[in-house]
Amino acid sequence: MFAAEPSRLPRLERYLSAPRHNPTALRLILASQLRQMRLAAAISPITASDTLRCSDSKISRLERGQVQLKERDVVDLLHLYGAGAEERQEFLALVRQSNESGWWHSFEDVLPKWFDKFIGLQEAASVIRSYEVLLVPGLLQTPEYARAVGEGSDLVRDKEMASRRAELRLARQELLDYPDPPELWVVLEEAVLHRQVAPPGVMEAQMRYLAQMARRPRIRVQVIPFDAGACVTGGFPLTHLRFDPPELPEIVYLEHVDDAVYLDKREDAAQYRSILDRLLNAAECPESSAQRILAAAERYA
Numbered sequence: 001m002f003a004a005e006p007s008r009l010p011r012l013e014r015y016l017s018a019p020r021h022n023p024t025a026l027r028l029i030l031a032s033q034l035r036q037m038r039l040a041a042a043i044s045p046i047t048a049s050d051t052l053r054c055s056d057s058k059i060s061r062l063e064r065g066q067v068q069l070k071e072r073d074v075v076d077l078l079h080l081y082g083a084g085a086e087e088r089q090e091f092l093a094l095v096r097q098s099n100e101s102g103w104w105h106s107f108e109d110v111l112p113k114w115f116d117k118f119i120g121l122q123e124a125a126s127v128i129r130s131y132e133v134l135l136v137p138g139l140l141q142t143p144e145y146a147r148a149v150g151e152g153s154d155l156v157r158d159k160e161m162a163s164r165r166a167e168l169r170l171a172r173q174e175l176l177d178y179p180d181p182p183e184l185w186v187v188l189e190e191a192v193l194h195r196q197v198a199p200p201g202v203m204e205a206q207m208r209y210l211a212q213m214a215r216r217p218r219i220r221v222q223v224i225p226f227d228a229g230a231c232v233t234g235g236f237p238l239t240h241l242r243f244d245p246p247e248l249p250e251i252v253y254l255e256h257v258d259d260a261v262y263l264d265k266r267e268d269a270a271q272y273r274s275i276l277d278r279l280l281n282a283a284e285c286p287e288s289s290a291q292r293i294l295a296a297a298e299r300y301a
Helices: 008-017 025-041 044-050 054-062 071-080 085-098 101-109 113-126 145-152 158-177 201-213 268-280 286-300
Strands: 126-133 183-189 219-223 238-241 252-253 260-263
Touching: 025 054, 025 071, 025 085, 025 201, 025 238, 044 054, 044 071, 054 260, 071 085, 101 113, 101 158, 113 158, 113 238, 113 260, 126 268, 145 158, 145 201, 183 268, 201 219, 201 286, 219 252, 219 268, 219 286, 252 268
Parallel strands: 126 183, 183 219
Antiparallel strands: 126 238, 238 252, 252 260
C-alpha cells in the first residue's frame, strides 16, 4: 500500500515528474506493484484469473506490463488483494495516466506499431546496453546522418516520410539530456565506422559527434575491431534494457526488417547479458575506441 510503504513513492515519482509523459513506464511499475500485492496477499494467479474470468496467462501478461491496464480489472484485483478505498483511488488515478498517449504518438503517421513499445521502454530504462552491426545507434545520430539513413532505406520511398522518421529519431535523443538520464553503453562493430551511408562531410561530422557523446559521464562507446575474431552473436543488433525499480523485468529488444521481438523472461535476459559481456570483452576500451572513431573521421575529411 502506498501509505504503508512510502519507499515506493520516490521510485514512482521519478516517472511522474519526467520531462515527457511516458505511459509505458507507469504501466510497467503499476503492473509490478499489482504482482507484489498479489504475492503479499498470498493469492495465486489462478485465483486472480478466476476473479477476472480470464486465463492465468492474461494475469501473467498484465503483471509484466504487456497489456493495457483496464480500470474494471484493476478495481477487481485491488479489492481481491485487500486494498483500502484511498489506495484504490490513488492507484486508479495512475492507471488512467498509464493509458494516456505518449509524446511519440504525434509521430503515428511514420511510427511502426512494433516500434511504439520500444520507445516507451527506452524512455523508462535506467540502463541501455546495445550492440550495432552496420549503423550508428539512433540515440547517437546527427540529424544529417539520420536523414541519410532514412532516405537510403528500401522501405522508405517517400522523402517526406524519411524526414519525419529522422525527426522522431532525434526526438528520442532528448532522454539523454534528462536531469536523470539513463546509462547508455554501446558496442559497435568497426564496420559501422566505415559504412558510408551519407556524403563524406556528413560521415565526418557523425564520427566526431559520436566521439564527443562518448565523453559524457553516462555514455560509453566501445568498438570491436575487424581483427577481433569471430562474431559471437551471428551478426544481429540487439538492445538490453534494465529498469529502476530493479524488480521490473529486464527486456531484450531484437529488431528485424519489418518487425521486432521483445524478450522479458529471466533466462532470455541472462542469455543476452552473457552475449553482451562477450562482445565487451572483444571490444577495445573506450579510450582506444575513441581514437579509432576519430581516425575514421579523419579519413572522411
